Amino acid sequence: MAKYILKRVGISIVTIFVLVSVVFFLARLMPGGPFNDPKLSATARENLSAYYGFDKPMFEQYLTYLGNLIHGNFGFSTKYPSRTVNDLLAGAFPYSADLGIRALCFAISFGLVFGIISALNRGNKIDLIFVIIAVFGTSVPDFIMGALLQHFFAIKWGLFPIAQYKGFSYTILPSIGLGFYTMASVSRIMRASMLEVVQQDYIKTARSKGISRFRVTWKHQIRNAIMPVVTILGPTVAAVLTGTFVIESLFAIPGMGKYYVESVQNNDYSLILGMTAFYGTFLVFCNMIVDILYGVIDPRVRIGGK
Amino acid sequence: MRKRKLIALCMAAVMTLSAAGCSTPSTSVEETQGAASETGEEAGGDTSGGTAANGEKIFRYSNTIDIATIDPNKSNAVADSTVCYHIFDGLYRNVQGTLQPAVAESYEVSDDGLVYTFTLRQDAKWSDGQTVTAHDFEYGMKRLCDPAAACPGSYLGAVLKNGAAVSAEEVPVDELGVKAIDDFTLEITLENPADYFVSMLSMAAFMPVRQDIVEQFGAEFGGGADKQVYNGPFVVTEYGEGKLVMKKNENYYDADKIKLDGVELLTVADKTTAVSMFDAGELDLAEVPSELAPQYEGQVLSYYSGANDYAALNHRNTYLANKNLRLAMNYAINREEYNLLAHNGLYEPNLRYVLPQVRGVEDEYGTEYPLEAFPLQGDMDKAKEYLDTALSDLGLSDPSEITFKLVVADTDDAKKEAEVVANQWQNNLGINIEINMVPYATKNSMLVPGSDDYDIIMSGWAPDYSDPYSYLELWYSTSRYNYLNYDSEAYDQYLDASKTTTGKERMDNLFNAEKTLLEDGALVPLQLREVQYMVSDRVQNLGAYFIGLNYDYMYADIVE
Numbered sequence: 001m002a003k004y005i006l007k008r009v010g011i012s013i014v015t016i017f018v019l020v021s022v023v024f025f026l027a028r029l030m031p032g033g034p035f036n037d038p039k040l041s042a043t044a045r046e047n048l049s050a051y052y053g054f055d056k057p058m059f060e061q062y063l064t065y066l067g068n069l070i071h072g073n074f075g076f077s078t079k080y081p082s083r084t085v086n087d088l089l090a091g092a093f094p095y096s097a098d099l100g101i102r103a104l105c106f107a108i109s110f111g112l113v114f115g116i117i118s119a120l121n122r123g124n125k126i127d128l129i130f131v132i133i134a135v136f137g138t139s140v141p142d143f144i145m146g147a148l149l150q151h152f153f154a155i156k157w158g159l160f161p162i163a164q165y166k167g168f169s170y171t172i173l174p175s176i177g178l179g180f181y182t183m184a185s186v187s188r189i190m191r192a193s194m195l196e197v198v199q200q201d202y203i204k205t206a207r208s209k210g211i212s213r214f215r216v217t218w219k220h221q222i223r224n225a226i227m228p229v230v231t232i233l234g235p236t237v238a239a240v241l242t243g244t245f246v247i248e249s250l251f252a253i254p255g256m257g258k259y260y261v262e263s264v265q266n267n268d269y270s271l272i273l274g275m276t277a278f279y280g281t282f283l284v285f286c287n288m289i290v291d292i293l294y295g296v297i298d299p300r301v302r303i304g305g306k
Numbered sequence: 307m308r309k310r311k312l313i314a315l316c317m318a319a320v321m322t323l324s325a326a327g328c329s330t331p332s333t334s335v336e337e338t339q340g341a342a343s344e345t346g347e348e349a350g351g352d353t354s355g356g357t358a359a360n361g362e363k364i365f366r367y368s369n370t371i372d373i374a375t376i377d378p379n380k381s382n383a384v385a386d387s388t389v390c391y392h393i394f395d396g397l398y399r400n401v402q403g404t405l406q407p408a409v410a411e412s413y414e415v416s417d418d419g420l421v422y423t424f425t426l427r428q429d430a431k432w433s434d435g436q437t438v439t440a441h442d443f444e445y446g447m448k449r450l451c452d453p454a455a456a457c458p459g460s461y462l463g464a465v466l467k468n469g470a471a472v473s474a475e476e477v478p479v480d481e482l483g484v485k486a487i488d489d490f491t492l493e494i495t496l497e498n499p500a501d502y503f504v505s506m507l508s509m510a511a512f513m514p515v516r517q518d519i520v521e522q523f524g525a526e527f528g529g530g531a532d533k534q535v536y537n538g539p540f541v542v543t544e545y546g547e548g549k550l551v552m553k554k555n556e557n558y559y560d561a562d563k564i565k566l567d568g569v570e571l572l573t574v575a576d577k578t579t580a581v582s583m584f585d586a587g588e589l590d591l592a593e594v595p596s597e598l599a600p601q602y603e604g605q606v607l608s609y610y611s612g613a614n615d616y617a618a619l620n621h622r623n624t625y626l627a628n629k630n631l632r633l634a635m636n637y638a639i640n641r642e643e644y645n646l647l648a649h650n651g652l653y654e655p656n657l658r659y660v661l662p663q664v665r666g667v668e669d670e671y672g673t674e675y676p677l678e679a680f681p682l683q684g685d686m687d688k689a690k691e692y693l694d695t696a697l698s699d700l701g702l703s704d705p706s707e708i709t710f711k712l713v714v715a716d717t718d719d720a721k722k723e724a725e726v727v728a729n730q731w732q733n734n735l736g737i738n739i740e741i742n743m744v745p746y747a748t749k750n751s752m753l754v755p756g757s758d759d760y761d762i763i764m765s766g767w768a769p770d771y772s773d774p775y776s777y778l779e780l781w782y783s784t785s786r787y788n789y790l791n792y793d794s795e796a797y798d799q800y801l802d803a804s805k806t807t808t809g810k811e812r813m814d815n816l817f818n819a820e821k822t823l824l825e826d827g828a829l830v831p832l833q834l835r836e837v838q839y840m841v842s843d844r845v846q847n848l849g850a851y852f853i854g855l856n857y858d859y860m861y862a863d864i865v866e
Binding site for chain 2 (some may be wrong): 044050081082155164165
């Protein structure tokens, strides 16, 4: 097991290194620079470039950047000249993470329950209702979902606050808006997986042994059916916890989502790289956890391990 | 048995997470919002109106993006300078076009209009109790131009003697035309006489800056509420993710005239959300996106943002070098129809070049020097005439032989503008237009003299001071902005003459320059941008302006 984990960690570090390197050069290939206000004089641009070290040879900048990265230092943003990228991320991540955890809780608990109930009622009306919810959830994009929730529950009926993030009632609409898609996918995957498992021989064996229907469902069917859901959770956790542009902007939540768009629009090199490194590391870390969890849940996955 | 425990454990974990997630916000979120309760906005509680539960008068408005910095030298966006206008106090204050003394009590100008001597008041204090001195102004302006500080607004410092040379590292910072004679006397020397200089002094770039605080925080100066000191009507108590909170500065020498207890500036990226929050009484001011404006007719106010938009013609193009063709393109535009199609009729069609609201000699420039260079609905007969002359000049038989590449930023507004203009030219003149959309940043980087990357580029300008020269200086033949590649001896001469004259004579020169530009059809003026916004009835004395800030709430009051 230790060897397996060590291998996963090694692969993860290499992945992050490659990712950061590629993005470093890609960002600098984008047309225009970070200082593109047409009012800036050429000297002001040169002074700014020198201030941020962008006037040095590309490879030297790259080495400096890697050196800083090892110390966890992302440098100063060009859009927010008085703030470091670390400071920006440290301020915004708690909001995104808080929202993301709420959305995940909503998505996983409701998704699993819906999927299980749906599968157990295969073909009847209850199943149909849940399938419709799932199709709706996976096909309606979050900006429409968020806007609908906001329009009806906040603006029209006044049940929840319209925007901002400063108390429990503020968190409900954005959490549902953000988690709805995941909820629907979890429910679909769980349903399909449940239906596949139910045809396995070991279910028949269990039934023929006279075990109660409840115990078969709980102990054999759900336990085996949940694996595919765990698979999608890795990337989903990373994506949901590190901020989403649409929901955060719609509900005026000061999370990280805006930086994905803003940093690229402004050619804010430090922020682009900071976001990439942060998100990349988080994603790789989540995937690694899922891989390790796999090994824990299902020993067959532990290749070469004992 | 073990397996069952595992499942139970997993389920329990999920449920605990759910429960935890659904009870309270994470501590970190609460921590960063700790000061929120100070403004009376309890979590989950609704506040009605600008007056919070404890009777404080809080003015609440929003921006679509976070404030980039509260370092006045480095603030470059209008939203940031607006904050600086309210938290710092410069030498003079430009209150929506009216000058009023601020830290300076008075000033004298030398006969040649170059040397300004300001006498400072002695009771102006920083928020940490220190006295505001002439040295703080000297340091601020030197830092603005210092190449090592790399301030984006250093171009504004070019008005000072040696300003441009200091930025370019040609002369040392000490030779900048600003000097503290003693603690309360400041002498500023200009590069050229500039009647409008004093009106620029309430811009963020010219605010006093405390050297000891800059040295204490280094590059992070102005990166947080506690990484700055203030000498204006308000101080910042909270500056971070999603909001900036200001509180009345009780040490401000003119505090009696400040009615607000505080200001809360939220970041609300989605303008529709901001309008909904305004409707629900959560904001006192909201900008109205053009698609929502018809719904709020009667409630919506507007102000000129100062930006004029035009289709810039590149005179390096062989066809566009022809004046008759340029005039044909100007007469072929129906600006009334254009404004309806591109902006729901919400902007002001521009029939000249300079914003008429800038200051003239005594009154607004547009009142003193009215001009309608092109008819509102265009003039298709004249357009045809000029087109025919142009075709024979150029030796062409058919307008369809002409194809122009029109570059435009890929924003929704700009796309619509380009489509309408291209359509009018194609229909009314028969020339071909190829629209080329590029990212906003890329478009901006193309706006340099001598470029052949575009034939026509959709562009605009916002003034740095309330004077026609702010718009006209762009097209001086050797100007670093001259991306029209316009080269007119007459135009240059008028602008040169404006630098050595004053008062009405100077303004006449500027007006002649504007007329020359338009008679040459050097560019195709399209619109004056207006911002539509709504203000709560409870708010009084709120102003809007087009230079150095957008909203002026310094003297605003909230009345229930």
